[in-house]
Amino acid sequence: MIARILYRENVHGVLNYVLGKTKSTVLGFQNTYSDMDTDKEFFGSVLYHLGNRHGSEKRYVHTTINLPRGERLGNGDFFELSKEYMEHMGYGEQPFMVVRHHDTKHEHVHIVSTTIREDGSMIDLSNDFRRNVATQKHLEKRYGLSPSPEAKQQNELPIYRNPQFKNKDVNGVRFYMQDILNNTLQKYKVRSFRELTELVRPHHIQVKTVKNNKDRVGVTYGIAINDGYRSRFIDGHTVHPKLSGPKLQKVFERNQSSKLLPMVKKRLEKQLRTTYKLFRTIEPEHLPDILKSHQKMDCKVDYDKEGTAIGFRIYDKSGYTFKGEEISRSLGIRRNTELFGSGYTQMYMESGQLTLELRKAITEGFRISYNNSGRKNLFSEHINGSSVRKIAQAMAKSERFVFLKKYLHTDNRSLGGLIQAEFPKVKDNLHIKESVREENELEKKAALVRGLIDKHVFDAPKSKGILFELLRSLGAKYDNSTLTYANSYRHRAELNLGNVPWPKQIDFHVSPGFVRENEKVLAGLLQKKTEKEIGPSPTAIFLPLMFPNVYQAMAEEYRIRFETLGLKAYMKNTEHLHRRFEKSPEDYIRFFNAKGFYFKKVEGKMCICSIYSKYPVSVALAPKLQAYLFSSNDLYNVLENQPNVLQSIKNKGQD
Structure with missing residues (x-):
């Protein structure tokens, strides 16, 4: 199921198209004097008068709901699905009409309504794409329909389509053109009509341009299909106002002049x-x-x-x-x-470029082998102890090596000889490079520890007791005024911390990913970097769970800044994950509540907070997101119910 939303400034053209099809069925009306027998002219007048109470260009909404090809719903079920869709999209109290068309191979309905309420206010259209996707997912499950394609798709070249039209189906031709042309202009930065012509030719669309006396460029579009069907050429402005010659010329000039x-x-x-x-x-x-x-x-x-x-x-x-x-x-x-x-x-077997590609492939082999080894030692140590046979086996998994082998057209013996010849040079150079990098990284860790202590990032009474965990949280260990990596003694950096108390039982293991994130965050806090400069990942908020003593001892000023950064990063990532399931502002709040996060008003602004924070930290939502939440009629009740949800989490010990 795919739902498509279009906003319009005028409604009569939409109604003429929706009701003008010979093969169409009015499934019903909603929020009018009759669900089935409302006069169509009267309905159009209602929408017209409501829409003219507001000056927005998005006064009217035209939605199409398309079922997967080969799947059907009865008129009654399709009407109920349409009503549920409009309810979830925020149009439950608006007048709307549902019309079923039978002119394509897939079943679909058209829904026409207005975004303007009776009091002259406008329905909040923020996050309508998010609501649309989530509502689709919900209705697909409820009505047993095949799922719609995921939003993420690979960037592929155009698919050659072969549209089917019936004679005099002008609207079908126009909407097909509009769809293909809009998608092409969104996907590519087109710079001329000639380029546009080549891009849409595989879709059987023809483009013609003409200049008038004032040197203004006009454009018309036509369809030509292999089976002999040819449409008449339609003026660009008729296909869509944004597809007229002058409008496209501005787009082309902007793309052409880009730096x-x-x-x-x-x-x-x-x-x-x-x-x-x-x-x-x-x-x-x-x-x-x-x-x-x-x-x-x-x-x-x-x-x-x-x-x-x-x-x-x-x-x-x-x-x-x-x-x-x-x-x-x-x-x-x-x-x-x-x-x-x-x-x-x-x-070209003797080319210098092939030598460079082989060296890159061998380097990739070292990295693949190291990642598969569990990283029990340093990369430089792994390099030093690796044989050509071991790396050659890892290279076989490299895309670069597969590419080279495919087009070299040589036997394994000759290819092995090429690898054998380059292996010692690559190994030595990579070993030196990684050794230098590791030494520099260790020096940075030592400088970071000194800075954290000197600037009192941790409360003085507790700083001594957390040194062991702090060092391990940075992937390091300390002995006799020397800092080394936690998994190697190969490199050493001077660091005088005095006597560091060791715990009675050492049971400390954490993933390298959390170590890197922790080091990045602590360095950013120490150097007072901005959120953009630090770039915390969504996992940053969980660092206090991984290193509890370290973050428990953190001074209030730094802890508050850390919690603010972590909360922002987590919220941004999590709301993206929720998007496909979220059907309303209420869902947005409930999904976060279920994870231990809640919302409250602070100085008139909606903010998000966390039960996991040590201090009362809040992050203000973006203006559009606030408008989205405030558009809910049930916002007060949802906010009032938050303490019950959060208390349930605490009772289960999940806080």
Whole structure:
């Protein structure tokens, strides 16, 4: 099930479209004088008068609810589903009409309503996307429908669609064009009508431009499908006001003048030249796979009518698309006949670039091997004790090595010889590099400990007693005025702490991730860095659970700042996780309550707090989020019930 929301400034055009289909059924009305027999003209007048009580451009809402192809609901069930949807979206008390259309292969309804209430106020539209997704998930389960696609999808090249239209289906053509053109302009930073034409051609859309006497550019769109169907060309403004010639010209000029454009071109040129150096010959058909594997670049090869490769287009992650010659004239397929004209693909065995790629693959092999070893010692020690056989086995899991092996076209013996030749150099260089890094990191840990003590980050009476746990929370240990890593004595840093009391029983193990997070947070607090500079992760809020004595002894000033930073980071991440399940402002609050977080008003602003905080810390919500919560009619009761939920958590010992 997929629900799509469109906001409109005028309602008559929407009603004419929804009610103008010959194959349509009015399923019912809501909040009018009759659920089934309301006069359509009267309903339109009601919406018109309500909408004109407010000046917003989003006075009216047009929602379509689409079922998965092949799945059906009866008229009664579809009407009930629509009513539940509107209730969850905040339109439960608004007049609305539900109309079912039968002109496509998938079942769908159109719902028309207004965002303006009887008192002239406007329904809060903040977080409507969040509500929409969560409501979809809820209704899919309730009515046994197939789940809609997840929001996260890989960035793929356009899918060639083959739309089906019936004669004179002007509205169907227009909405298809609108959908494809809008998606294309959102996905790509288009810079010209020519580029737009090429991007939408696979979707069977044609683009024509014309200039008038005042040099203004006009644009029309048409459909041409292989089965012979051709639509008449429709003016861009008719398809959608934002798809008119002048409006698109402004978009193109903005994208063309972006300061990002020359930097993207320069980066792509460097990446392409690096790949070219690696190959003696390239079969054009293999170029998309080569660039995807080697540079993570999306590419499409262009062919002439005879099937000969004439060029390629790069679809960059920035949203820009370029032809090869546009990045640099010397990079095109026609300019590189020796590279692209042989008819097969072969890496250049003697190239310096292949040597660099092999060294990178061996380095990746060391890191993969170290991660699989459980990190019982330092990386430099692991490097020193690793054999070429051990690293070669780990390299087999590296994407880079798989890519090299695929296009080298050589036997394992020869490939092993190449690895054997480069292994000693890579091992020595990596060992030296990691040793220096580890020494510097240990010195930083020592300086951090000195700073924490000198600036009284921890209360003086308790600072001595927590030194052991503090050092271990930084992945270090102390002995005879010397600081070392917790899992190695290879490196040493001077640190005079006097006599550090050791616990009677040493049972201290924590993941490297928490150690890194703890060091980052403590260093940020000490240096008074901003939240952006520290960049705490969502797990930062749990550091007091991992290192209780350390954070219990932290001075009030630093503890309050830490709890504020941790609460912000946790809230930002958690509300993203809740999004797919949240159907209302009440859900937003209840989901956080269930985890031990609550909301309260502080000086008129809604703030989030935590039962896990040592001090009364609160974080103000963003203005749009506050408006979203205040839009709830049941906000007072939800806030009043918070203590009961929180007490239940405490009674279970989960605080």
